[in-house]
Structures are given as C-alpha cells and as structure tokens.
Amino acid sequence: MKAIIQYIKEIIAGLKSLWAGLRITSGYFVSPKEIVTQKYPENRHQLKMSDRYKGEIIMVHDTDNHHRCTACGICQTNCPNGTLEVISRKELNAEGKEVRVLDQHIYRLGMCTFCGLCVKTCPSNALAFGHDFENAVFNKAKLTKILNKPGSSLKKEVK
Amino acid sequence: MISTIYDFSGLTGFVDTALRAAMSPGWAQFMELVIIGLAFLIFYALLGLFMVYAERKVCAFIQNRLGPNRVGPVGIFQTIADLIKLLMKELIPIKNADNLLFNIAPYIVIIASFMAIAAIPFAKGLHAIDFNIGVFYVMAVSSLGVVGILLAGWSSNSKYSLIGAMRSGAQIISYELSVGLSLLTIVVFSRTMQLSGIIESQANGWWIFKGHIAALIAFVIFLIASTAETNRGPFDLAEAESELTAGFHTEYSGIKFAFFFLAEYMNMFIVASIAATVFLGGWMPLHFGTGNVFNHIMDYIPPVVWFFGKTFTVIYIMMLFKWTFPRLRIDQLLILEWKYLLPVNLVNIVLVAFLTLMGWHF
Numbered sequence: 001m002k003a004i005i006q007y008i009k010e011i012i013a014g015l016k017s018l019w020a021g022l023r024i025t026s027g028y029f030v031s032p033k034e035i036v037t038q039k040y041p042e043n044r045h046q047l048k049m050s051d052r053y054k055g056e057i058i059m060v061h062d063t064d065n066h067h068r069c070t071a072c073g074i075c076q077t078n079c080p081n082g083t084l085e086v087i088s089r090k091e092l093n094a095e096g097k098e099v100r101v102l103d104q105h106i107y108r109l110g111m112c113t114f115c116g117l118c119v120k121t122c123p124s125n126a127l128a129f130g131h132d133f134e135n136a137v138f139n140k141a142k143l144t145k146i147l148n149k150p151g152s153s154l155k156k157e158v159k
Numbered sequence: 160m161i162s163t164i165y166d167f168s169g170l171t172g173f174v175d176t177a178l179r180a181a182m183s184p185g186w187a188q189f190m191e192l193v194i195i196g197l198a199f200l201i202f203y204a205l206l207g208l209f210m211v212y213a214e215r216k217v218c219a220f221i222q223n224r225l226g227p228n229r230v231g232p233v234g235i236f237q238t239i240a241d242l243i244k245l246l247m248k249e250l251i252p253i254k255n256a257d258n259l260l261f262n263i264a265p266y267i268v269i270i271a272s273f274m275a276i277a278a279i280p281f282a283k284g285l286h287a288i289d290f291n292i293g294v295f296y297v298m299a300v301s302s303l304g305v306v307g308i309l310l311a312g313w314s315s316n317s318k319y320s321l322i323g324a325m326r327s328g329a330q331i332i333s334y335e336l337s338v339g340l341s342l343l344t345i346v347v348f349s350r351t352m353q354l355s356g357i358i359e360s361q362a363n364g365w366w367i368f369k370g371h372i373a374a375l376i377a378f379v380i381f382l383i384a385s386t387a388e389t390n391r392g393p394f395d396l397a398e399a400e401s402e403l404t405a406g407f408h409t410e411y412s413g414i415k416f417a418f419f420f421l422a423e424y425m426n427m428f429i430v431a432s433i434a435a436t437v438f439l440g441g442w443m444p445l446h447f448g449t450g451n452v453f454n455h456i457m458d459y460i461p462p463v464v465w466f467f468g469k470t471f472t473v474i475y476i477m478m479l480f481k482w483t484f485p486r487l488r489i490d491q492l493l494i495l496e497w498k499y500l501l502p503v504n505l506v507n508i509v510l511v512a513f514l515t516l517m518g519w520h521f
Contacts, residue, residue, distance in 0.1 A: 011499060011503070014499075018484065021483045021484060022479060022480075022483055024483075025221045025479060025482060025483040026221075026479060028220065028221050028222070028223055029217070029220045029221050029479075032220070034223050035220075035223050035224065035225055036223050036224070037219075037223075037224045037225040039225070039228070
C-alpha cells in the first residue's frame with residue numbers, strides 16, 4: 001500500500017514539474033513584448049552599441065585636433081599579430097630639445113583580432129574602441145587606416 | 160438541422176455518380192483514387208509548408224525570438240524558399256550503402272503517413288475511407304513508418320544512422336502500447352471502432368468532458384505517447400542532434416531528406432487529428448447535452464473549422480512539449496513507458512470498463 005501511495009505521489013510530482021515548465025514557456029509565448037530580436041538593417045539608426053563594445057581601434061582626438069599619443073610604441077610591441085605600426089619623427093620643441101612625436105599611427109583592421117591589448121597597455125590612454133562595426137569593404141587596401149588625423153598634434157599635458 | 164448544410168457526402172456522392180455515368184465502374188473507381196491521391200498530395204505539400212513555418216514561429220516566440228521574418232511579410236514565404244533549396248540540392252550517393260533499401264526508405268515512411276491520413280474524417284462525409292475498424296487501422300498503419308526508419312538506419316552504412324534507427328525501433332514498439340490502450344478507453348466508451356461512429360457518439364458532448372477523469376487521463380497519456388511515436392522532442396532520441404548528428408537521416412540529402420522531414424510533420428498532424436477526433440469530437444461542434452440554443456449557435460461554425468481548430472490546438476501543445484522539455488535518455492524513456500504510462504493505462508481501462516458497465520457517463 002505504501003509503495004502504491006509513493007508511486008502516485010511520484011506521478012503527481014512529475015506532472016507538477018512538467019506543468020511548471022510548460023507555464024514558463026507558454027508565458028513567453030504570449031508575451032510578445034519580451035522579444036529580444038533586433039531587426040538589424042531597419043534599426044541601423046537607432047542602434048546603440050554598449051559602452052564596452054570592442055569594435056575597431058580609434059585614436060581619441062579632442063575638439064582642437066589634439067591626440068594623446070606620445071609615439072612610445074608600447075601598443076606596437078604588445079600587438080600579437082603586428083596590426084599596429086607606430087612611425088615617429090624627431091622634432092625640436094620650444095626649448096630647442098629634440099623630442100619624438102607621432103608621424104603616422106598605422107592600423108591594419110584586416111589583421112586585428114580585437115583582443116584589446118593595445119588599448120589596455122597604452123600608458124596615456126590614447127587608443128580606444130570605436131563603436132563602428134560595419135567594416136566590410138570591397139578593396140582590402142581600405143582596411144589599412146591611419147589613426148591620427150592629419151594636422152593633429154600631441155596634447156600639452158600628456159608627457 | 161443546420162449541420163446538413165455542411166454535409167460533404169452530397170458533394171462526394173455527386174462526383175461519384177457523375178464519374179460512374181461517364182465511364183465504366185472500373186475506370187470511375189480509378190479516377191476517384193487519382194482525385195483523392197492528388198487532393199492528399201496537394202494537402203500534404205501545403206500543410207507541410209505551413210506546419211514547418213508554424214513550428215519555427217512557435218519555437219521562436221517561446222524563446223523570445225522573432226523567427227523567420229525576412230522572406231515575405233512576417234516570413235510566410237520562408238518555407239517555400241527552403242523547399243526550393245531542398246529540391247535543387249544534390250542527392251549524394253553513399254559509399255557501400257544498400258542502395259535499394261536506402262532509396263525506398265523515405266517512400267515507406269511517407270506512404271505510412273499517407274495510409275493513415277486516409278482514415279481521418281475532416282468533416283461529415285469528407286473522408287477517404289470510413290472503416291468499421293478505423294481506430295485499429297490508423298494505429299496499425301501509423302506504426303509502419305518505423306520500418307522505413309529502420310531501413311534508413313540500416314542501409315546508410317553509418318553508425319549514427321544505425322544507432323538512431325535502433326533507438327527509434329525500441330521507442331515505437333514501447334509507446335505503441337500506450338497509444339493503443341489510451342484509444343481503447345474511448346472505444347469502450349463509444350462502443351465502436353469506426354471513426355465516424357466515434358464522432359457521432361460525441362454529438363452531446365466531447366468524450367474528454369463526458370468521460371470523467373478516465374478520459375482525461377487517457378488524453379494525457381495519448382498526448383505523451385503519440386509525441387513519442389512521432390519521434391518528436393522530448394522523445395527525439397532517434398535523431399538526437401547532439402549525440403547522433405541527425406540520427407537515422409544523417410546520410411540523406413535533398414528531396415529524400417525532405418520526405419523524412421515532411422513525414423515527421425504529417426505524422427504529427429495525423430496523431431493530433433486522431434486526438435482531436437477521438438477525445439475532442441473531431442469535426443463535431445462544441446455541444447452540451449441535446450437541443451439547446453448554445454448547441455444551435457455552435458452548429459453554424461463549419462465542421463472543417465472545428466476540425467482544424469482542434470487539431471492545431473493539439474499540434475501547438477505538442478510543439479510546446481518539444482520546446483519546453485529536455486530530451487530523455489533511453490533508459491528514462493523506457494522507464495516512463497513501462498513503469499508509469501502502461502500500468503496507469505491498464506488501471507484506467509479497468510476504470511473505464513467499470514464506468515461503462517454502470518452507465519456512469521453521459
């Protein structure tokens with residue numbers, strides 16, 4: 001007798017747990033507001049990437065066309081697949097001393113794995129992740145970019 | 160009576176007499192077969208396309224997704240595009256496969272579902288054959304499909320296919336019992352095996368309401384067992400993707416794969432329509448008692464609408480099963496059948512026999 005009661009209890013417990021599962025899924029079925037799918041090409045203009053999105057590498061420029069890159073080359077040495085190339089030149093500063101300034105910061109998007117080591121190791125926070133992700137081009141030469149804008153110079157307070 | 164408006168036996172009788180007047184009886188018979196075959200072929204194609212679309216939409220909504228939404232408005236042409244893709248795909252010959260069996264296996268599967276659908280009454284007078292042993296016939300032919308699955312697994316020369324097919328065999332042999340016994344409860348109630356007779360017996364209320372708790376238990380068992388019989392999740396061990404690639408149809412491609420796919424969905428439709436016919440009154444409108452106003456209003460809704468409404472409700476429940484429950488292991492599958500469903504079912508049959516003897520149902 002005890003065994004039979006146990007048996008029926010098992011069946012009822014099993015049906016209860018199945019019912020709990022069914023209630024959740026049918027609850028989702030009747031709640032269209034919870035749908036998480038985004039219709040991508042249509043919502044291109046409303047699309048907002050999250051703050052920590054790892055997109056292509058950009059160099060931060062302020063409104064006066066100043067960047068923070070000292071051309072130290074740490075990003076270049078840290079890059080595991082040779083994506084970055086920092087070309088510097090010597091210039092005389094106001095005190096007549098020879099200093100190293102950035103000439104070209106070359107970024108090869110086609111080789112980048114977006115590991116983020118360059119951004120992480122940059123001592124003066126010159127690099128950042130952009131939020132642009134539509135990177136497809138028809139000519140692979142377009143994947144090689146120069147990150148510093150033409151005519152830009154080093155920000156004063158960055159040493 | 161309003162229900163005579165929606166009686167299709169006049170139409171079918173007219174076609175029959177017209178054909179018999181135009182040609183010899185043998186040819187008339189042949190023409191009727193061709194017409195029915197064509198009708199079912201078109202029905203299969205349309206329903207298959209619709210059900211694949213419905214499944215994808217249902218599973219998407221359950222998982223908080225949108226599902227197909229690119230081809231046509233809300234993606235309604237997605238399955239048509241998929242069908243065209245499948246039709247154009249290459250049929251890959253398998254090395255060391257048993258070619259004869261490999262090629263006829265998809266046809267056996269689909270023929271089994273074709274034979275089963277012949278006995279389904281869609282409306283009054285709208286069924287291909289009205290056997291006096293309809294329930295028995297449907298049960299017998301719907302389990303023929305497993306022969307095709309076993310052949311497909313055996314002839315593919317692939318271990319995944321073979322394991323999938325063997326699992327499917329064990330599963331269908333077990334669950335056939337539960338399906339049969341749960342249908343028997345209603346056969347005992349309605350005292351006939353003829354599907355049209357079972358529907359007529361529900362003119363004053365569906366068996367799921369009239370049959371007290373016993374019919375409800377039988378209905379739940381039938382739902383579980385028939386889900387297992389159609390090889391659908393959570394009982395899809397035969398094609399367990401994570402273990403067996405695609406199970407018995409791993410080696411099939413193109414239209415032969417499409418046949419297996421179509422047969423799976425049509426089997427689901429067939430078991431759902433059997434559930435609707437036997438437990439939920441088939442094309443019979445919702446009636447309570449006899450001769451009241453409510454029954455009369457319900458009679459105005461065409462029986463085809465009732466039939467497909469009920470069938471798709473059952474199909475929706477089966478889809479909900481698939482997208483809710485995780486797949487069972489083979490031992491859990493057999494324990495569920497032999498230790499739970501079958502004993503409960505046997506006790507239920509005794510209960511039903513007792514109820515019928517005492518006349519305690521309506």
